[in-house]
Amino acid sequence: xxxxxxxxxxxxxxxxxxxxxxxxxxxxxxxxxxxxxxxxxxxxxxxxxxxxxxxxxxxxxxxxxxxxxxxxxxxxxxxxxxxxxxxxxxxxxxxxxxxxxxxxxxxxxxxxxxxxxxxxxxxxxxxxxxxxxxxxxxxxxxxxxxxxxxxxxxxxxxxxxxxxxxxxxxxxxxxxxxxxxxxxxxxxxxxxxxxxxx
Amino acid sequence: xxxxxxxxxxxxxxxxxxxxxxxxxxxxxxxxxxxxxxxxxxxxxxxxxxxxxxxxxxxxxxxxxxxxxxxxxxxxxxxxxxxxxxxxxxxxxxxxxxxxxxxxxxxxxxxxxxxxxxxxxxxxxxxxxxxxxxxxxxxxxxxxxxxxxxxxxxxxxxxxxxxxxxxxxxxxxxxxxxxxxxxxxxxxxxxxxxxxxx
DNA sequence: GTAAGTTACGGAGACCGTCTCCGTTTTGTC
DNA sequence: GACAAAACGGAGACGGTCTCCGTAACTTAC
Numbered sequence: 001x002x003x004x005x006x007x008x009x010x011x012x013x014x015x016x017x018x019x020x021x022x023x024x025x026x027x028x029x030x031x032x033x034x035x036x037x038x039x040x041x042x043x044x045x046x047x048x049x050x051x052x053x054x055x056x057x058x059x060x061x062x063x064x065x066x067x068x069x070x071x072x073x074x075x076x077x078x079x080x081x082x083x084x085x086x087x088x089x090x091x092x093x094x095x096x097x098x099x100x101x102x103x104x105x106x107x108x109x110x111x112x113x114x115x116x117x118x119x120x121x122x123x124x125x126x127x128x129x130x131x132x133x134x135x136x137x138x139x140x141x142x143x144x145x146x147x148x149x150x151x152x153x154x155x156x157x158x159x160x161x162x163x164x165x166x167x168x169x170x171x172x173x174x175x176x177x178x179x180x181x182x183x184x185x186x187x188x189x190x191x192x193x194x195x196x197x198x
Numbered sequence: 199x200x201x202x203x204x205x206x207x208x209x210x211x212x213x214x215x216x217x218x219x220x221x222x223x224x225x226x227x228x229x230x231x232x233x234x235x236x237x238x239x240x241x242x243x244x245x246x247x248x249x250x251x252x253x254x255x256x257x258x259x260x261x262x263x264x265x266x267x268x269x270x271x272x273x274x275x276x277x278x279x280x281x282x283x284x285x286x287x288x289x290x291x292x293x294x295x296x297x298x299x300x301x302x303x304x305x306x307x308x309x310x311x312x313x314x315x316x317x318x319x320x321x322x323x324x325x326x327x328x329x330x331x332x333x334x335x336x337x338x339x340x341x342x343x344x345x346x347x348x349x350x351x352x353x354x355x356x357x358x359x360x361x362x363x364x365x366x367x368x369x370x371x372x373x374x375x376x377x378x379x380x381x382x383x384x385x386x387x388x389x390x391x392x393x394x395x396x
Numbered sequence: 397g398t399a400a401g402t403t404a405c406g407g408a409g410a411c412c413g414t415c416t417c418c419g420t421t422t423t424g425t426c
Numbered sequence: 427g428a429c430a431a432a433a434c435g436g437a438g439a440c441g442g443t444c445t446c447c448g449t450a451a452c453t454t455a456c
Contacts, residue, residue, distance in 0.1 A: 013403060013452055039442060050406035055444060112310075119368055150386070157379040164362035164380070170317055181355040182362070188348070190383060211423055211432060237413055248435030253415060 020057050023047050024071070027064055035108030036065060062113055066124035069106065073128075076103055080135060090148035093139040094187060097162050100132055101183070104166040111167035118160070133159045140190075153190045161186050218255050221245050222269070225262055233306030234263060260311050264322035267304065271326075274301055278333060288346035291337040292385060295360050298330055299381070302364040309365035316358070331357045338388075351388045359384050 026047040030038055040061060044054040058064035079099050086092035104111055117125035137155035144151055165182045224245040228236055238259060242252040256262035277297050284290035302309055315323035335353035342349055363380045 010402090010453085015451065016404065019405085040444090041442065044406095050408095051444070052407070052446085053405055056404075059444095115366060115368070153383065154379060157383060160366050161380060161383060164366045167365060168313060168358050168362045170313070181352060182359060185351065185355060185359060185388060186383065188386065188388075190386075208424090208431090213422065214433065217433085238415090239413065242435095249415070250417085250436070251434055254433075257415095 019047075019049060019053060023049070023054060023057055023064075024067060028068055031065075031068070031107045036061070036113070037109050040064075060124070062117070063124045065107075065110070065113060066128065069103075069125070069128060072103065072106065083139075088148075089139070089143040089146040093136075093143045093149065093190075096136065096139045097158065097187075098183070100136070100159070101162045101166050104163055105169060108170070111163045114163050115160075115167075129159070149190050158190060214255075217245075217247060217251060221247070221252060221255055221262075222265060226266055226269075229263075229266070229305045234259070234311070235307050238262075258322070260315070261322045263305075263308070263311060264326065267301075267323070267326060270301065270304065281337075286346075287337070287341040287344040291334075291341045291347065291388075294334065294337045295356065295385075296381070298334070298357070299360045299364050302361055303367060306368070309361045312361050313358075313365075327357070347388050356388060 027043050030043045030046060040054060041051050044051045058067065076099060083092050083095050086095060104114060113123065113125055114129060117123035117129050133155050136159050140149060140153065140155050140158060143149035165186060168182060225241050228241045228244060238252060239249050242249045256265065274297060281290050281293045284293060302312060311321065311323055312327060315321035315327050331353050334357050338347060338353050338356060341347035363384060366380060
């Protein structure tokens with residue numbers, strides 16, 4: 001591969017690429033510390049660049065977020081492949097949903113834009129979300145085929161549940177309420193009642 | 199009752215009360231139109247008062263919200279009394295959770311501060327939330343006594359689930375996904391498996 | 397190596413929302 | 427009507443978002 005697809009046929013300038021990855025690195029740091037609602041100008045300042053440069057690279061907070069998350073995509077893809085080996089379809093679905101839940105908790109406040117991405121489908125995150133729903137659907141179907149998941153459950157709803165659970169996590173952790181209580185509640189919701197074949 | 203509890207033993211000034219209720223009226227309107235994240239100064243302007251006056255009455259967005267919701271408390275109290283008559287404890291709990299869910303959807307974006315109120319317990323909304331959890335606990339206990347709800351479920355978690363479901367509602371409504379899918383998922387989660395006595 | 401052309405950078409500043417401070421006005425009391 | 431207390435209003439400080447355009451950096455051609 002030649003390395004890039006710029007609008008013109010030219011290779012992108014070296015400083016552009018350098019800045020881009022530097023921004024991503026700083027943003028990752030900053031969002032980890034302050035949650036995704038931290039000041040973008042502050043990120044620019046910390047990165048030692050002007051706000052204009054930041055916004056040229058990432059016109060919106062969501063696009064920056066999307067770029068950050070894309071870096072984690074590979075990891076999650078690998079995880080998905082591993083889960084595919086799981087023979088028990090219910091356990092596979094459960095593990096996949098856990099993985100998504102973890103992914104959605106990467107930064108404080110992340111669930112909010114994810115939810116928005118699902119409604120306004122103009123967000124750079126929309127595609128990622130829809131991909132996840134598709135994968136969820138695969139695991140869900142497998143579980144349903146095996147009679148391990150209720151038939152009326154839909155992948156989209158499961159995805160939303162996971163996001164919602166992640167959203168609530170902060171609150172759940174504060175009190176003695178275990179963070180997994182909601183996850184369990186949800187799992188009981190989609191799992192088929194224990195049958196004779198179990 | 200003499201009508202008030204001012205810091206000094208005095209009755210509050212008439213214009214104060216007038217302004218207060220006028221603000222509430224306008225804010226209700228404004229939040230209904232724009233969601234709870236609309237500009238507070240805009241509310242002041244629409245109410246024909248200065249920002250200072252608004253902030254003197256309601257120092258934070260949450261306190262304004264709390265005052266608005268308090269107006270609905272009576273309605274919900276009445277509803278709770280009605281639900282108490284319900285003989286089937288599972289149905290009662292379900293109806294109560296529906297009621298809370300509706301309450302939490304009064305304004306766009308309301309679930310967010312509710313969740314925060316549960317963590318930071320410094321929000322004016324904290325008390326209201328805890329009240330709801332207590333009521334939920336009553337209904338839940340009744341259902342558990344009757345073997346209609348799983349014993350490991352906790353009221354706080356149910357409340358969080360309801361809030362989370364309300365939070366997701368916008369997204370759920372956008373696509374063909376029925377808004378009730380999550381509610382059903384949740385209900386299946388807390389309901390005890392259908393027993394012989396059913 | 398350097399000139400020309402292109403691409404990207406930087407930061408001043410417009411705009412908007414939050415929230416405060418204090419001079420002015422309204423209200424209640426005697 | 428005069429006085430004190432309470433409440434009002436809005437100018438403006440502050441911080442965040444985002445843009446515009448003069449300047450600098452990079453690339454290519456020669």
